[in-house]
Amino acid sequence: MVRTVFEKPDAIALVAEVFRELGYEGASMSEITARTKLSKGSVYHFFPGGKEEMAAEIMAHIDTWFVTEMFRPLEEEDPREAIARMWETTDSYFRSGRRVCLIGAFALDETRERFPRPIRDYFHRWISALSGALARAGKPQPEAQALAEEAVVGIQGALTLARALGDEAVFGRTLARLKQRLETAVA
Amino acid sequence: MVRTVFEKPDAIALVAEVFRELGYEGASMSEITARTKLSKGSVYHFFPGGKEEMAAEIMAHIDTWFVTEMFRPLEEEDPREAIARMWETTDSYFRSGRRVCLIGAFALDETRERFPRPIRDYFHRWISALSGALARAGKPQPEAQALAEEAVVGIQGALTLARALGDEAVFGRTLARLKQRLETAVA
DNA sequence: GACCTTCTAAACCGATCGGTCTATAAATAG
DNA sequence: CTATTTATAGACCGATCGGTTTAGAAGGTC
Numbered sequence: 001m002v003r004t005v006f007e008k009p010d011a012i013a014l015v016a017e018v019f020r021e022l023g024y025e026g027a028s029m030s031e032i033t034a035r036t037k038l039s040k041g042s043v044y045h046f047f048p049g050g051k052e053e054m055a056a057e058i059m060a061h062i063d064t065w066f067v068t069e070m071f072r073p074l075e076e077e078d079p080r081e082a083i084a085r086m087w088e089t090t091d092s093y094f095r096s097g098r099r100v101c102l103i104g105a106f107a108l109d110e111t112r113e114r115f116p117r118p119i120r121d122y123f124h125r126w127i128s129a130l131s132g133a134l135a136r137a138g139k140p141q142p143e144a145q146a147l148a149e150e151a152v153v154g155i156q157g158a159l160t161l162a163r164a165l166g167d168e169a170v171f172g173r174t175l176a177r178l179k180q181r182l183e184t185a186v187a
Numbered sequence: 188m189v190r191t192v193f194e195k196p197d198a199i200a201l202v203a204e205v206f207r208e209l210g211y212e213g214a215s216m217s218e219i220t221a222r223t224k225l226s227k228g229s230v231y232h233f234f235p236g237g238k239e240e241m242a243a244e245i246m247a248h249i250d251t252w253f254v255t256e257m258f259r260p261l262e263e264e265d266p267r268e269a270i271a272r273m274w275e276t277t278d279s280y281f282r283s284g285r286r287v288c289l290i291g292a293f294a295l296d297e298t299r300e301r302f303p304r305p306i307r308d309y310f311h312r313w314i315s316a317l318s319g320a321l322a323r324a325g326k327p328q329p330e331a332q333a334l335a336e337e338a339v340v341g342i343q344g345a346l347t348l349a350r351a352l353g354d355e356a357v358f359g360r361t362l363a364r365l366k367q368r369l370e371t372a373v374a
Numbered sequence: 375g376a377c378c379t380t381c382t383a384a385a386c387c388g389a390t391c392g393g394t395c396t397a398t399a400a401a402t403a404g
Numbered sequence: 405c406t407a408t409t410t411a412t413a414g415a416c417c418g419a420t421c422g423g424t425t426t427a428g429a430a431g432g433t434c
Contacts, residue, residue, distance in 0.1 A: 004401090004412085005399090005411050006411075006412090021296070023210060023213075023295070023296035023297075025212035026212040026296050028392080029391075029392060029393080030390075040394095040412090040414070041395090041396095042411060042412055044394080050392065050393065051392070100295050103351065104295070104351065105295045105296060107351035108287050108291070108292045108295065108346075109213050110208060110209050110213055111213075112350060116353065120352055123352055124352065149360070150361075150364065152344070152348065153348055154337075154341065154344055157339075157340035157345070158340050160291045160294055160295060160344070161294075161343060163295055164291065164306050165310055165311065166303065170336060170340070173336070174337075177337065192380075192382075192429095215420080215422080216421075216422060217420075226382050227382095227384075228381075228382050228383055228384075229382055231423070231424080232382075
Protein backbone atom coordinates (compact mmCIF):
# COMPACT_ATOMS: atom_id res chain seq x y z
CA MET A 1 0.00 0.00 0.00
CA VAL A 2 1.48 3.29 -1.12
CA ARG A 3 1.20 6.12 1.34
CA THR A 4 -0.82 9.03 -0.03
CA VAL A 5 -1.22 11.35 2.93
CA PHE A 6 0.80 11.95 6.06
CA GLU A 7 -0.20 12.79 9.59
CA LYS A 8 1.48 15.30 11.81
CA PRO A 9 3.46 12.87 13.98
CA ASP A 10 4.97 11.36 10.83
CA ALA A 11 5.81 14.82 9.54
CA ILE A 12 7.55 15.75 12.80
CA ALA A 13 9.65 12.59 12.78
CA LEU A 14 10.62 12.97 9.13
CA VAL A 15 11.54 16.63 9.39
CA ALA A 16 13.40 15.95 12.64
CA GLU A 17 15.86 13.67 10.85
CA VAL A 18 16.60 16.39 8.32
CA PHE A 19 17.34 18.93 11.05
CA ARG A 20 19.41 16.33 12.85
CA GLU A 21 21.54 15.64 9.79
CA LEU A 22 21.87 19.17 8.43
CA GLY A 23 21.46 21.46 11.44
CA TYR A 24 19.02 24.36 11.62
CA GLU A 25 20.59 26.54 8.94
CA GLY A 26 21.50 23.62 6.73
CA ALA A 27 17.96 22.29 6.72
CA SER A 28 16.63 24.36 3.81
CA MET A 29 13.08 23.94 2.57
CA SER A 30 14.39 22.29 -0.59
CA GLU A 31 16.36 19.74 1.48
CA ILE A 32 13.37 19.18 3.75
CA THR A 33 10.96 18.53 0.88
CA ALA A 34 13.49 16.45 -1.03
CA ARG A 35 14.46 14.21 1.89
CA THR A 36 11.03 13.79 3.44
CA LYS A 37 9.08 13.56 0.15
CA LEU A 38 6.60 16.00 1.69
CA SER A 39 5.53 18.83 -0.61
CA LYS A 40 6.00 22.40 0.44
CA GLY A 41 2.24 22.64 0.86
CA SER A 42 2.23 19.74 3.30
CA VAL A 43 5.11 21.10 5.30
CA TYR A 44 3.46 24.49 5.74
CA HIS A 45 0.14 22.81 6.43
CA PHE A 46 1.67 21.05 9.44
CA PHE A 47 3.97 23.90 10.44
CA PRO A 48 2.38 27.25 9.49
CA GLY A 49 5.09 28.97 11.49
CA GLY A 50 7.81 27.68 9.19
CA LYS A 51 11.23 26.48 10.25
CA GLU A 52 11.01 28.04 13.68
CA GLU A 53 7.83 26.10 14.42
CA MET A 54 9.28 22.91 12.98
CA ALA A 55 12.30 23.11 15.25
CA ALA A 56 10.14 23.98 18.26
CA GLU A 57 7.82 21.03 17.65
CA ILE A 58 10.73 18.69 17.06
CA MET A 59 12.32 19.73 20.33
CA ALA A 60 9.01 19.31 22.16
CA HIS A 61 8.72 15.86 20.61
CA ILE A 62 12.23 14.94 21.72
CA ASP A 63 11.49 16.32 25.17
CA THR A 64 8.40 14.15 25.56
CA TRP A 65 10.28 11.11 24.34
CA PHE A 66 13.14 11.62 26.76
CA VAL A 67 10.82 12.24 29.69
CA THR A 68 8.90 9.01 29.16
CA GLU A 69 11.73 6.81 27.91
CA MET A 70 14.78 8.15 29.68
CA PHE A 71 14.02 10.40 32.67
CA ARG A 72 10.94 8.82 34.25
CA PRO A 73 12.36 5.28 34.05
CA LEU A 74 15.31 6.60 36.04
CA GLU A 75 12.91 7.25 38.92
CA GLU A 76 11.78 3.64 39.14
CA GLU A 77 12.26 1.40 42.13
CA ASP A 78 15.68 -0.16 41.65
CA PRO A 79 18.09 2.66 40.74
CA ARG A 80 20.88 0.36 39.52
CA GLU A 81 18.51 -1.50 37.28
CA ALA A 82 17.15 1.86 36.08
CA ILE A 83 20.62 3.15 35.25
CA ALA A 84 21.48 -0.06 33.43
CA ARG A 85 18.42 0.42 31.25
CA MET A 86 19.37 4.04 30.62
CA TRP A 87 22.55 2.90 28.90
CA GLU A 88 20.56 0.60 26.66
CA THR A 89 18.06 3.32 25.84
CA THR A 90 20.89 5.75 25.11
CA ASP A 91 22.68 3.31 22.82
CA SER A 92 19.47 2.55 20.99
CA TYR A 93 18.33 6.19 20.66
CA PHE A 94 21.65 7.34 19.23
CA ARG A 95 21.89 4.24 17.03
CA SER A 96 25.14 3.17 18.65
CA GLY A 97 26.75 6.46 17.68
CA ARG A 98 25.48 6.78 14.12
CA ARG A 99 22.84 9.35 15.06
CA VAL A 100 23.84 12.73 16.45
CA CYS A 101 22.15 14.67 19.22
CA LEU A 102 20.00 17.36 17.64
CA ILE A 103 19.89 19.41 20.83
CA GLY A 104 23.64 19.20 21.23
CA ALA A 105 24.13 20.35 17.64
CA PHE A 106 21.70 23.25 18.16
CA ALA A 107 23.66 24.26 21.26
CA LEU A 108 26.89 24.78 19.34
CA ASP A 109 25.87 27.48 16.89
CA GLU A 110 23.56 30.48 17.04
CA THR A 111 20.52 28.25 16.92
CA ARG A 112 21.02 28.21 20.68
CA GLU A 113 19.91 31.85 20.80
CA ARG A 114 16.58 30.86 19.30
CA PHE A 115 15.77 28.09 21.75
CA PRO A 116 17.82 28.61 24.90
CA ARG A 117 15.26 27.11 27.28
CA PRO A 118 14.51 23.76 25.65
CA ILE A 119 18.23 23.26 25.01
CA ARG A 120 19.18 24.02 28.58
CA ASP A 121 16.31 22.01 30.03
CA TYR A 122 17.09 18.92 27.98
CA PHE A 123 20.56 18.54 29.49
CA HIS A 124 19.63 19.81 32.89
CA ARG A 125 16.80 17.30 33.26
CA TRP A 126 18.93 14.43 32.04
CA ILE A 127 21.64 15.21 34.57
CA SER A 128 19.03 15.69 37.30
CA ALA A 129 17.29 12.41 36.60
CA LEU A 130 20.52 10.46 36.54
CA SER A 131 21.85 12.24 39.59
CA GLY A 132 18.64 11.34 41.47
CA ALA A 133 19.04 7.67 40.59
CA LEU A 134 22.67 7.70 41.71
CA ALA A 135 21.65 9.35 44.98
CA ARG A 136 19.01 6.69 45.60
CA ALA A 137 21.68 4.09 44.86
CA GLY A 138 23.64 5.45 47.79
CA LYS A 139 25.86 8.17 46.36
CA PRO A 140 26.04 11.33 48.49
CA GLN A 141 24.62 14.35 46.67
CA PRO A 142 27.63 16.27 45.40
CA GLU A 143 29.27 13.16 43.92
CA ALA A 144 26.00 11.97 42.42
CA GLN A 145 25.62 15.27 40.61
CA ALA A 146 29.23 15.22 39.41
CA LEU A 147 28.93 11.65 38.12
CA ALA A 148 25.71 12.41 36.29
CA GLU A 149 27.32 15.42 34.65
CA GLU A 150 30.33 13.32 33.70
CA ALA A 151 28.06 10.77 32.07
CA VAL A 152 26.10 13.27 29.97
CA VAL A 153 29.31 15.08 29.02
CA GLY A 154 30.76 11.75 27.93
CA ILE A 155 27.73 10.85 25.83
CA GLN A 156 27.87 14.17 23.98
CA GLY A 157 31.59 14.03 23.47
CA ALA A 158 31.41 10.48 22.20
CA LEU A 159 28.73 11.44 19.67
CA THR A 160 30.95 14.24 18.37
CA LEU A 161 34.00 12.01 18.10
CA ALA A 162 32.09 9.15 16.55
CA ARG A 163 31.02 11.46 13.73
CA ALA A 164 34.36 13.22 13.47
CA LEU A 165 36.38 10.04 13.29
CA GLY A 166 33.81 8.25 11.17
CA ASP A 167 34.11 5.48 13.73
CA GLU A 168 31.02 4.75 15.74
CA ALA A 169 32.96 2.33 17.97
CA VAL A 170 34.13 5.19 20.16
CA PHE A 171 30.52 5.66 21.22
CA GLY A 172 30.15 2.08 22.41
CA ARG A 173 33.48 2.20 24.22
CA THR A 174 32.49 5.40 25.99
CA LEU A 175 29.10 4.04 27.08
CA ALA A 176 30.78 0.91 28.43
CA ARG A 177 33.36 2.93 30.32
CA LEU A 178 30.78 5.29 31.81
CA LYS A 179 28.54 2.42 32.81
CA GLN A 180 31.44 0.76 34.56
CA ARG A 181 32.42 4.01 36.22
CA LEU A 182 28.96 4.66 37.62
CA GLU A 183 28.62 1.10 38.84
CA THR A 184 31.91 1.06 40.72
CA ALA A 185 31.31 4.55 42.05
CA VAL A 186 28.02 3.36 43.49
CA ALA A 187 29.29 0.02 44.81
CA MET B 188 45.41 54.68 14.16
CA VAL B 189 42.47 53.41 12.20
CA ARG B 190 43.11 50.22 10.25
CA THR B 191 42.63 50.72 6.53
CA VAL B 192 43.87 47.46 5.03
CA PHE B 193 44.02 43.92 6.32
CA GLU B 194 46.47 41.12 5.75
CA LYS B 195 45.58 37.53 5.14
CA PRO B 196 46.37 36.16 8.61
CA ASP B 197 44.04 38.77 10.12
CA ALA B 198 41.36 37.84 7.63
CA ILE B 199 41.64 34.15 8.46
CA ALA B 200 41.36 34.80 12.18
CA LEU B 201 38.40 37.14 11.80
CA VAL B 202 36.47 34.88 9.47
CA ALA B 203 37.29 31.89 11.66
CA GLU B 204 35.40 33.38 14.57
CA VAL B 205 32.33 33.86 12.40
CA PHE B 206 32.39 30.22 11.29
CA ARG B 207 32.97 29.18 14.87
CA GLU B 208 29.95 31.10 16.11
CA LEU B 209 27.55 30.42 13.25
CA GLY B 210 28.70 27.14 11.71
CA TYR B 211 29.40 26.61 8.03
CA GLU B 212 25.86 27.13 6.73
CA GLY B 213 25.06 29.89 9.19
CA ALA B 214 28.12 31.90 8.20
CA SER B 215 26.58 33.77 5.28
CA MET B 216 28.55 36.35 3.35
CA SER B 217 26.43 39.11 4.87
CA GLU B 218 27.23 37.86 8.38
CA ILE B 219 30.90 37.50 7.50
CA THR B 220 31.22 41.02 6.12
CA ALA B 221 29.12 42.51 8.91
CA ARG B 222 30.99 40.82 11.77
CA THR B 223 34.51 41.13 10.38
CA LYS B 224 34.09 44.61 8.86
CA LEU B 225 35.78 43.25 5.76
CA SER B 226 34.12 44.19 2.49
CA LYS B 227 33.01 41.52 0.11
CA GLY B 228 35.84 42.57 -2.18
CA SER B 229 38.38 41.96 0.55
CA VAL B 230 36.96 38.61 1.48
CA TYR B 231 37.08 37.33 -2.10
CA HIS B 232 40.51 38.87 -2.54
CA PHE B 233 41.84 36.67 0.26
CA PHE B 234 39.65 33.66 -0.51
CA PRO B 235 38.93 33.50 -4.25
CA GLY B 236 37.47 30.05 -3.72
CA GLY B 237 34.69 31.40 -1.52
CA LYS B 238 33.33 29.77 1.59
CA GLU B 239 34.87 26.42 0.82
CA GLU B 240 38.34 27.97 0.66
CA MET B 241 37.71 30.02 3.79
CA ALA B 242 36.79 26.93 5.77
CA ALA B 243 39.73 24.98 4.37
CA GLU B 244 42.20 27.74 5.26
CA ILE B 245 40.70 28.14 8.70
CA MET B 246 41.06 24.43 9.37
CA ALA B 247 44.64 24.48 8.10
CA HIS B 248 45.30 27.41 10.41
CA ILE B 249 43.79 25.56 13.36
CA ASP B 250 45.77 22.48 12.44
CA THR B 251 49.05 24.38 12.44
CA TRP B 252 48.20 26.00 15.74
CA PHE B 253 47.36 22.71 17.40
CA VAL B 254 50.47 21.01 16.08
CA THR B 255 52.80 23.68 17.44
CA GLU B 256 50.93 24.57 20.62
CA MET B 257 49.25 21.33 21.62
CA PHE B 258 50.64 18.22 19.91
CA ARG B 259 54.37 18.91 19.65
CA PRO B 260 54.63 20.14 23.25
CA LEU B 261 53.16 16.78 24.28
CA GLU B 262 56.30 15.15 22.87
CA GLU B 263 58.65 17.07 25.13
CA GLU B 264 60.92 15.53 27.70
CA ASP B 265 58.80 15.28 30.84
CA PRO B 266 55.45 13.78 29.82
CA ARG B 267 53.63 14.71 33.07
CA GLU B 268 54.78 18.28 32.78
CA ALA B 269 53.73 18.23 29.12
CA ILE B 270 50.26 16.91 29.96
CA ALA B 271 49.87 19.50 32.70
CA ARG B 272 50.60 22.23 30.17
CA MET B 273 48.13 20.67 27.73
CA TRP B 274 45.31 21.32 30.17
CA GLU B 275 46.33 24.95 30.46
CA THR B 276 46.58 25.33 26.70
CA THR B 277 43.18 23.69 26.28
CA ASP B 278 41.54 25.93 28.85
CA SER B 279 43.07 28.99 27.29
CA TYR B 280 42.26 28.02 23.68
CA PHE B 281 38.60 27.34 24.41
CA ARG B 282 38.38 30.40 26.64
CA SER B 283 37.42 28.33 29.66
CA GLY B 284 34.40 26.97 27.81
CA ARG B 285 33.13 30.15 26.20
CA ARG B 286 34.55 29.26 22.79
CA VAL B 287 33.31 26.20 20.92
CA CYS B 288 35.36 23.78 18.88
CA LEU B 289 34.93 24.64 15.21
CA ILE B 290 36.06 21.20 14.08
CA GLY B 291 33.67 19.52 16.49
CA ALA B 292 30.80 21.65 15.22
CA PHE B 293 31.69 20.85 11.61
CA ALA B 294 31.70 17.16 12.47
CA LEU B 295 28.07 17.18 13.60
CA ASP B 296 26.33 18.30 10.42
CA GLU B 297 26.89 17.68 6.73
CA THR B 298 29.87 20.02 6.73
CA ARG B 299 31.70 16.84 7.69
CA GLU B 300 31.13 15.50 4.18
CA ARG B 301 33.04 18.48 2.76
CA PHE B 302 36.12 18.10 4.94
CA PRO B 303 36.28 14.55 6.27
CA ARG B 304 40.06 14.33 6.39
CA PRO B 305 40.98 17.48 8.35
CA ILE B 306 38.15 16.75 10.78
CA ARG B 307 39.24 13.18 11.35
CA ASP B 308 42.91 14.10 11.55
CA TYR B 309 42.37 16.85 14.10
CA PHE B 310 40.92 14.45 16.67
CA HIS B 311 43.07 11.53 15.70
CA ARG B 312 46.27 13.50 16.12
CA TRP B 313 45.18 14.95 19.44
CA ILE B 314 44.41 11.50 20.83
CA SER B 315 47.66 10.13 19.40
CA ALA B 316 49.80 12.89 20.88
CA LEU B 317 48.21 12.56 24.31
CA SER B 318 48.34 8.79 24.18
CA GLY B 319 52.05 8.98 23.37
CA ALA B 320 52.71 11.20 26.37
CA LEU B 321 50.77 8.87 28.63
CA ALA B 322 52.73 5.92 27.31
CA ARG B 323 56.02 7.68 28.00
CA ALA B 324 54.71 8.41 31.49
CA GLY B 325 54.46 4.70 32.07
CA LYS B 326 50.99 3.69 30.91
CA PRO B 327 50.84 0.49 28.87
CA GLN B 328 49.63 1.10 25.34
CA PRO B 329 45.98 0.04 25.34
CA GLU B 330 45.17 2.01 28.50
CA ALA B 331 47.11 5.04 27.29
CA GLN B 332 45.03 5.10 24.12
CA ALA B 333 41.79 4.67 26.06
CA LEU B 334 42.65 7.44 28.50
CA ALA B 335 43.60 9.82 25.72
CA GLU B 336 40.32 9.12 23.96
CA GLU B 337 38.45 9.65 27.21
CA ALA B 338 40.12 13.02 27.63
CA VAL B 339 39.32 14.30 24.15
CA VAL B 340 35.76 12.96 24.41
CA GLY B 341 35.41 14.79 27.71
CA ILE B 342 36.69 18.07 26.29
CA GLN B 343 34.23 17.96 23.40
CA GLY B 344 31.32 16.97 25.60
CA ALA B 345 32.12 19.68 28.09
CA LEU B 346 32.19 22.31 25.34
CA THR B 347 28.75 21.19 24.18
CA LEU B 348 27.29 21.23 27.67
CA ALA B 349 28.88 24.54 28.57
CA ARG B 350 27.11 26.14 25.61
CA ALA B 351 23.89 24.23 26.10
CA LEU B 352 23.58 25.05 29.78
CA GLY B 353 24.88 28.58 29.34
CA ASP B 354 27.24 27.68 32.18
CA GLU B 355 30.91 27.62 31.31
CA ALA B 356 31.78 26.19 34.75
CA VAL B 357 31.08 22.67 33.54
CA PHE B 358 34.09 23.02 31.25
CA GLY B 359 36.45 23.89 34.10
CA ARG B 360 35.06 21.07 36.24
CA THR B 361 35.55 18.58 33.42
CA LEU B 362 39.13 19.66 32.73
CA ALA B 363 39.94 19.38 36.44
CA ARG B 364 38.40 15.94 36.65
CA LEU B 365 40.18 14.66 33.54
CA LYS B 366 43.48 16.09 34.70
CA GLN B 367 43.08 14.30 38.01
CA ARG B 368 42.06 11.11 36.27
CA LEU B 369 45.08 11.05 33.99
CA GLU B 370 47.43 11.84 36.85
CA THR B 371 46.16 9.08 39.11
CA ALA B 372 45.99 6.66 36.22
CA VAL B 373 49.65 7.34 35.51
CA ALA B 374 50.84 7.35 39.14
C1' DG C 375 58.01 61.75 -7.63
C1' DA C 376 56.37 57.51 -10.78
C1' DC C 377 55.12 52.77 -10.83
C1' DC C 378 53.21 48.54 -9.39
C1' DT C 379 51.08 45.48 -6.35
C1' DT C 380 47.80 44.77 -2.80
C1' DC C 381 43.58 45.58 -0.93
C1' DT C 382 38.85 47.82 -0.69
C1' DA C 383 34.23 49.23 -2.16
C1' DA C 384 29.97 48.29 -3.91
C1' DA C 385 27.06 47.57 -7.97
C1' DC C 386 25.58 43.65 -10.05
C1' DC C 387 24.36 38.58 -11.24
C1' DG C 388 21.63 34.20 -11.38
C1' DA C 389 20.29 30.80 -7.95
C1' DT C 390 18.29 29.64 -3.87
C1' DC C 391 16.28 31.11 0.32
C1' DG C 392 11.93 30.96 3.50
C1' DG C 393 7.31 31.65 2.87
C1' DT C 394 2.42 32.44 0.49
C1' DC C 395 -1.31 31.20 -2.23
C1' DT C 396 -4.71 28.75 -4.98
C1' DA C 397 -6.50 24.68 -6.83
C1' DT C 398 -7.37 20.00 -6.12
C1' DA C 399 -7.13 15.36 -4.18
C1' DA C 400 -7.92 12.26 -0.28
C1' DA C 401 -10.17 11.08 3.84
C1' DT C 402 -14.08 11.60 6.92
C1' DA C 403 -18.85 12.74 8.58
C1' DG C 404 -23.68 13.07 7.75
C1' DC D 405 -24.35 9.79 -1.91
C1' DT D 406 -23.07 14.87 -0.45
C1' DA D 407 -20.63 18.05 2.44
C1' DT D 408 -16.77 19.18 4.93
C1' DT D 409 -12.36 18.80 6.59
C1' DT D 410 -7.64 17.66 5.97
C1' DA D 411 -3.65 17.18 3.21
C1' DT D 412 -0.99 17.68 -1.33
C1' DA D 413 0.95 19.95 -5.36
C1' DG D 414 3.47 23.44 -7.22
C1' DA D 415 3.40 28.17 -9.23
C1' DC D 416 4.73 32.24 -7.39
C1' DC D 417 6.88 36.12 -4.35
C1' DG D 418 10.42 39.33 -2.45
C1' DA D 419 14.66 38.74 0.10
C1' DT D 420 18.93 36.84 0.62
C1' DC D 421 22.22 33.60 -0.92
C1' DG D 422 27.24 32.84 -2.76
C1' DG D 423 29.90 34.80 -6.14
C1' DT D 424 31.75 38.24 -10.03
C1' DT D 425 33.22 42.39 -11.79
C1' DT D 426 35.11 46.93 -12.27
C1' DA D 427 37.01 51.04 -10.55
C1' DG D 428 39.83 53.09 -7.39
C1' DA D 429 42.34 53.73 -2.87
C1' DA D 430 46.38 52.41 0.06
C1' DG D 431 50.87 50.84 0.53
C1' DG D 432 55.39 49.60 -0.84
C1' DT D 433 59.70 50.27 -4.18
C1' DC D 434 62.79 52.77 -6.68
